[in-house]
Amino acid sequence: MPPSILIQYLLPHRFLSRIVFHATRWTWVPWKNFLIRQVTRRFGVDLGEALEPDIAAFPHFNAFFTRQLKPGARPLDPDPESLVCPADGRISQAGPVSDGRIFQAKGQSFSAAELLADSAAAEPYRDGRFVTVYLSPRDYHRVHMPLAGTLVATRHVPGRIFSVAPLAVQSIPRLFARNERLVCHFEGEDGPFSMVLVGALLVSSVSTVWGGLEIPPYAGRISTTEWREPSIALDRGAEMGRFNMGSTVILLLPAGGPVLDAGLLPEQPVRVGQRIGHRRESATFRETGQKSVTAG
Numbered sequence: 001m002p003p004s005i006l007i008q009y010l011l012p013h014r015f016l017s018r019i020v021f022h023a024t025r026w027t028w029v030p031w032k033n034f035l036i037r038q039v040t041r042r043f044g045v046d047l048g049e050a051l052e053p054d055i056a057a058f059p060h061f062n063a064f065f066t067r068q069l070k071p072g073a074r075p076l077d078p079d080p081e082s083l084v085c086p087a088d089g090r091i092s093q094a095g096p097v098s099d100g101r102i103f104q105a106k107g108q109s110f111s112a113a114e115l116l117a118d119s120a121a122a123e124p125y126r127d128g129r130f131v132t133v134y135l136s137p138r139d140y141h142r143v144h145m146p147l148a149g150t151l152v153a154t155r156h157v158p159g160r161i162f163s164v165a166p167l168a169v170q171s172i173p174r175l176f177a178r179n180e181r182l183v184c185h186f187e188g189e190d191g192p193f194s195m196v197l198v199g200a201l202l203v204s205s206v207s208t209v210w211g212g213l214e215i216p217p218y219a220g221r222i223s224t225t226e227w228r229e230p231s232i233a234l235d236r237g238a239e240m241g242r243f244n245m246g247s248t249v250i251l252l253l254p255a256g257g258p259v260l261d262a263g264l265l266p267e268q269p270v271r272v273g274q275r276i277g278h279r280r281e282s283a284t285f286r287e288t289g290q291k292s293v294t295a296g
Helices: 005-011 013-023 030-043 063-064 112-116 119-125 165-172
Strands: 082-084 089-098 102-107 107-111 130-132 143-146 148-156 182-189 190-197 206-208 212-215 222-224 238-241 248-253 275-278
Touching: 005 165, 030 063, 089 102, 102 112, 102 165, 107 112, 112 119, 112 182, 112 190, 112 248, 119 190, 119 248, 182 206, 182 238, 190 238
Parallel strands: none
Antiparallel strands: 082 275, 089 130, 102 107, 130 248, 143 238, 148 182, 148 222, 182 190, 190 248, 206 212, 206 238
C-alpha cells in the first residue's frame, strides 16, 4: 500500500475536516482571496462561466467553491426521455450492478446494501445500474437531478472520511461504503432511484436544497428522515444539493429502469445536464459494461 494511502488510516479525519470547514468560511478578505486565487490558478477554474466572476464579490472561499453558473452554462439535454448527468467531473465507473455489487476499481467492489446502509432499500438495485462521478476542485460543485423525482427519504450514514482521489479509490477496499455519506432516495416515473453524496478527506460538507446543511454535524449513528409529507418534487436537471468542497456522487438505477449510454467510459469528463442514458432501452441506448480503470 502506498505511504500516502497508509497514512490516511492514521489521520484524524473529522478533526482535520472541521478545521477546513471553518477555514473555508473565514471572511477575512486577504485569506479568502488567497485561497480562491490559489485554487483558480492551480486547477484552471473557469470563472468566465460563473454568474459572479469577480473573486472580490465572494464573502468567503466556500461561496466561491459552490458558485452559481450563468444561465445556459449547463444546458439540459433536449430529449425529455434522456437520463442526464447529475454533476460535473469525470466518470469513475459506470455499468451494471452485479448481484447487488458495485464495481469500484481494480478488483475492488462493495455492495449496494453497504452503500445505502439498508438491505431492503438496496434490493431494487440488485441487478440495476450505477454511475460514479468524481468531482475535482476545478469542477462546478452543485448536484442536479438526473431524472424527475419525488424525495422519499434521506439517510445520513456515519463513517470515515478517506480521500476519494483516484489512487485512494484504487487502494482502499470498499471506500465509498466506508466514508460518511448522505443517501437520498427518490421515486421517479419509472420507479425508485438513489443518489449518494459521499464525503471525502477535508471536503466532507454536504447541503441539500430541502434541508440545508446536512453534513456536518458528523453522525455517530445512522439517521433516517422521511420526506413524504410535505412532498418535495424536483424536475429533471433541477439542483438537489451541493458539496461545500468536492467529492463523489453515486447514482443507482433499478433493474428494468433507465439504461446507460454505451459511450460512458472511465476517466471521461462529464457535465451537468449532458445525456448519460435513456429512460427506456432502445437500439440507440445500450448500457456500458464494467471497466477496470478509475478516473484521473
